[in-house]
Amino acid sequence: MSGPDYSFAIKDFFDKDLERRLNLPTEESSGLPNVAYTSEAFFRFEQGTVFRKNWVFAAFAHQIPQPGDMLPVDIAGQPVVIVRDEDENVRAFHNVCRHRGAKLIDEPQQGRKSLVCPNHSWSYSLQGKLIARPHFFGGEKHDINHQACHRSDLVEIRGSVWHDWIFINIDGHAAKFNEHIAFIETRIQGYDFSALGFAEKLEFDIDANWKLTIENFIEPYHVFSCHPWLNSFVGMEQRTPPDFHEHILYCGYQFEKTDPARGEGLPYFPGLSKDRQKRGDWYVLFPNFAFEIFPDQVDVFIASPESAKRTKETIALYFIGDGTHAPEFEQARRHVIKNWYDLNQEDIGIIERMQAGRASDGFDGGVLSPYWDPVQQQFARLIVRAMR
Ligand code: FES
Ligand SMILES: [Fe+2]
Numbered sequence: 001m002s003g004p005d006y007s008f009a010i011k012d013f014f015d016k017d018l019e020r021r022l023n024l025p026t027e028e029s030s031g032l033p034n035v036a037y038t039s040e041a042f043f044r045f046e047q048g049t050v051f052r053k054n055w056v057f058a059a060f061a062h063q064i065p066q067p068g069d070m071l072p073v074d075i076a077g078q079p080v081v082i083v084r085d086e087d088e089n090v091r092a093f094h095n096v097c098r099h100r101g102a103k104l105i106d107e108p109q110q111g112r113k114s115l116v117c118p119n120h121s122w123s124y125s126l127q128g129k130l131i132a133r134p135h136f137f138g139g140e141k142h143d144i145n146h147q148a149c150h151r152s153d154l155v156e157i158r159g160s161v162w163h164d165w166i167f168i169n170i171d172g173h174a175a176k177f178n179e180h181i182a183f184i185e186t187r188i189q190g191y192d193f194s195a196l197g198f199a200e201k202l203e204f205d206i207d208a209n210w211k212l213t214i215e216n217f218i219e220p221y222h223v224f225s226c227h228p229w230l231n232s233f234v235g236m237e238q239r240t241p242p243d244f245h246e247h248i249l250y251c252g253y254q255f256e257k258t259d260p261a262r263g264e265g266l267p268y269f270p271g272l273s274k275d276r277q278k279r280g281d282w283y284v285l286f287p288n289f290a291f292e293i294f295p296d297q298v299d300v301f302i303a304s305p306e307s308a309k310r311t312k313e314t315i316a317l318y319f320i321g322d323g324t325h326a327p328e329f330e331q332a333r334r335h336v337i338k339n340w341y342d343l344n345q346e347d348i349g350i351i352e353r354m355q356a357g358r359a360s361d362g363f364d365g366g367v368l369s370p371y372w373d374p375v376q377q378q379f380a381r382l383i384v385r386a387m388r
Helices: 018-022 040-053 182-187 210-218 228-233 327-357 374-387
Strands: 056-060 070-075 078-084 090-094 114-116 123-125 130-132 156-162 165-169 196-206 243-245 248-254 279-285 289-294 297-307 310-320
Touching: 018 374, 040 297, 040 374, 056 070, 056 078, 078 165, 090 165, 182 248, 182 279, 196 327, 210 248, 210 279, 210 289, 210 297, 210 310, 210 327, 210 374, 228 327, 243 374, 248 374, 310 327
Parallel strands: none
Antiparallel strands: 056 165, 070 078, 078 090, 090 156, 114 123, 123 130, 156 165, 196 310, 243 248, 248 279, 279 289, 289 297, 297 310
16 A cells, blocks of 8 residues: 555645536536546545544454454555554554664564564554664673653554444544544444344455445445345335434435345344334445444445555345354354445445546546435535545
């Protein structure tokens, strides 16, 4: 992955009029121009703005269950290490040594007592404090006196854990995390997330810009055309357009029948209200974290940007209580997991087709449906705002 680039300004990519156009009524507006999906320079600028200023998903808490577990990740084009410390708190640090800037950790680690730099063996505690600098004052003259080390601790990154999901904010200036998710928290009241268990992860390599996967995730407009099974489950006339609240995009439906592909036979959230036993909702937490809630599952979608035209998509599937691992639910689980895999394959084809179209002089932002696409306009506005 290429690193962030702070040398650009928004005017290097977008004409002056774009912001005005994005605020017009949807039918006169458009999405983002092609450069936002095709240019590597734009990609690096976006990494340094959108992904640095916002709360961004970094890792699953279940990946570092024990004290001393560590996970290296790349966020906003920067090396980051997520650590579970002795007190079981999750911490995030810039994954770089304070001495000569060597990257510290390349592979996930389990049960370590410290982080040791491979270059000159400076060591850091799980809280990021410098422990020792061998031979620092000359041969056999080690620095084990922390007083001299105040400029030498690891640089910590603001982090927050929400259920199984670790978010970080690299520039440290985003709103408080609980404010960031307050709107969603209100809407999902009544779903007991403590009953969730992680069951399976699906990963996909997509030849498209990450924004196309998120834009596709939130829109129900393509269902009748691209997802035959899904359309038979809930038809277009039962669907309403997505809505948004600032950086949160959302949509949902009531369904009339159950189906094995949608979790028939799996346990439901405990104490779930009657209407929610026949309801699905999905959310995008800008920029690239999304999830769906059904009575029997929560499914998380993360679009990890790898380059302007390449995205790794991760789908993590969670079920309720015994639904997560118990053998009697194995078949029901497999059915759901296969359905997610198949639906996503249907989406990937169309996402890559939209990427291919963005090489064309015949497209530059498009013409939007006033009914279905106001959310696409909002997503474009959020990108532009973060880049200012
Ligand atoms: S670069 Fe890490 S100890 Fe020198
Ligand atoms: Fe889709």
